[in-house]
Amino acid sequence: MEPGRRLTGVTSQLTSALEVSVRQGGVDLEATLDACCQIFPQLFSRTIQQHATDKQKSPPESILRQSVERHQADSVLPAAGRAPLDFAAVKHHLQTASHRAKALLLQALRRRVTRSSSRADVVETYVAGDLAGLQRVDEYTRHVLSALTPPEPHVVQQSWARLLNCLASFCSGRTYLCMYQPLMDTLLKVLQYQKLDAVTLDMVLATLQKLSLRRPAQTRMIEWGMVEWLVGFLQDHAVIPAYTLEYGCALLMNLCLRTAGRQKCVPHVNSVLKLLTDLLGSNNAQVLPYVNGTLYSILGQPEVRARATKLGLGQVLEYFMEKGSTDLRRQLEYIMRQYRGEGVDGAASDEDDDDIEDTEFLEEDIDADDPVVAEIGEHEGEELLATLRAGSDGAGRTAARRGLSPRQGGAVPGRPVSPRLPSTAHSDSVLVVA
Structure with a gap:
C-alpha cells in the first residue's frame, strides 16, 4: 500500500474515533493508536521511539498529534x-x-x-x-x-x-x-x-x-537484449506485482516501436503472441494500452502477421472486442486492421531523430x-x-x-x-x- 492510501486509512481511523467520542463522550485512544500503527507504521515509529525514552509513559494523544505534525512538516517543502x-x-x-x-x-x-x-x-x-x-x-x-x-x-x-x-x-x-x-x-x-x-x-x-x-537509450537496450529479456520475464505476469507489470509492459512497447525492437520479436513470435494475448485478459487495466501498442507494432512485421494468422489471433481479438470496454474495442479495431494488412505501420519511424x-x-x-x-x-x-x-x-x-x-x-x-x-x-x- 502506497503512502497516500495508508494516510487515508489513518485519517479514517481518526475520524471514526472522533465520531465515537462525540456520541459516547470518550474513546479508547490506545486502540486507535494501535490501529493507526498497523496501517502506517512509518508515520508513528520515530515518535514512539522518542517517547519510549521518557521515564513516564506518554499518552497516546501526544504520540498521535506529534506524528501527524511531523508528517505535515515533511509533506511539502x-x-x-x-x-x-x-x-x-x-x-x-x-x-x-x-x-x-x-x-x-x-x-x-x-x-x-x-x-x-x-x-x-x-x-x-x-x-x-x-x-x-x-x-x-x-x-x-x-x-x-x-x-x-x-x-x-x-x-x-x-x-x-x-x-x-x-x-x-x-x-x-x-x-x-x-x-x-x-x-x-x-x-x-x-x-x-x-x-x-x-x-x-x-x-x-x-x-x-x-x-x-x-532514442539512444532505446537502441542500447535493444542491443542488450532487453526485448528478449522482457518477453521471458513477463511470462510470469500472473504473479508479478502491478507496478512491475505496468513498467515492464510499457518498456516492451517503447522498444517495439523501433524496427530493431520488432525484429527481435520474430525468433520468439510464439512466446510474444501468447504473452500479449494472455495480457489482453489481465485484470490490470493499466497495462492494456501498452499491450495493445506492442501488438499493433509487431503486427507490422510480415513474419509476425503470418504466424499470428496461423495461430488464430483474429478470433482472440474478436472475443475481446465483444467483451471489452468501448476504449478497448476501439484500440482492438486498429489492431485488427493491422492484423488483416489493412493498416499502415504506425510505429515510430527510425528516421525520426526527435526524442x-x-x-x-x-x-x-x-x-x-x-x-x-x-x-x-x-x-x-x-x-x-x-x-x-x-x-x-x-x-x-x-x-x-x-x-x-x-x-x-x-x-x-x-x-x-x-x-x-x-x-x-x-x-x-x-x-x-x-
Whole structure:
C-alpha cells in the first residue's frame, strides 16, 4: 500500500474515533493508536521511539498529534526551506560514509525531490551539481557504479535505485542519466544478471523504462537484449506485482516501436503472441494500452502477421472486442486492421531523430516501503541535508557522515510513453544493511 492510501486509512481511523467520542463522550485512544500503527507504521515509529525514552509513559494523544505534525512538516517543502548543498561534501560522504549514513543521505536527497513544491528545480540543481558523477568521470563515478552492483541485495543499492528512478521522472534527469552510457549498461546488467530484492528490481526497471523515451537509450537496450529479456520475464505476469507489470509492459512497447525492437520479436513470435494475448485478459487495466501498442507494432512485421494468422489471433481479438470496454474495442479495431494488412505501420519511424518527452510524473511508489528509518539521535531529511549545506562547518559534515546528531556524536500508443499512475505496494525485501 502506497503512502497516500495508508494516510487515508489513518485519517479514517481518526475520524471514526472522533465520531465515537462525540456520541459516547470518550474513546479508547490506545486502540486507535494501535490501529493507526498497523496501517502506517512509518508515520508513528520515530515518535514512539522518542517517547519510549521518557521515564513516564506518554499518552497516546501526544504520540498521535506529534506524528501527524511531523508528517505535515515533511509533506511539502517550499523552495525557501531548502538549504543550498555543498555537492563536493555530499559526494564525499556518499563515497566514504558508513552504509547506514549513505542510505540516510540518499533518502534525504530523494525526499527533497518527492516532497518539494518545485520538484523539477531540485532535479536541475542535482544535475548542475553532478550528483551521480556522470559529467566528470572519476573515482566517485566508479564508486556509484559499484554501489549499484553489490554481490548481494543491499540497502544502499536500493537507495541509489530509488534516487535514479526519481531523477529519471524528469526531462533534465533523463538527459543527465543518458549522458554516460556505462551507467545504463550497469543498470541493464544489474536487471538481467543480478539477484535483486523486489523493490530494487522495480526501481531499476522503472528507471530504464523512463530512459527509453530517448532514442539512444532505446537502441542500447535493444542491443542488450532487453526485448528478449522482457518477453521471458513477463511470462510470469500472473504473479508479478502491478507496478512491475505496468513498467515492464510499457518498456516492451517503447522498444517495439523501433524496427530493431520488432525484429527481435520474430525468433520468439510464439512466446510474444501468447504473452500479449494472455495480457489482453489481465485484470490490470493499466497495462492494456501498452499491450495493445506492442501488438499493433509487431503486427507490422510480415513474419509476425503470418504466424499470428496461423495461430488464430483474429478470433482472440474478436472475443475481446465483444467483451471489452468501448476504449478497448476501439484500440482492438486498429489492431485488427493491422492484423488483416489493412493498416499502415504506425510505429515510430527510425528516421525520426526527435526524442519524445512524456509529461513528468513522480509516482508515490518511489518512496513506498523504504527500509531506511532514522533512529533516535540520527539526522534525516532536510535536517541531515542542512549539515551539508554550502558553507557548513566541519562538525556538521562529520555528523552527516555518521548519520548522527552533533549533540550525540552519532489510443493505441504510437510513441514512447511512461506510466503515469501509482499502483500497488511492493513485496517485502530482505536487504543487507551493513
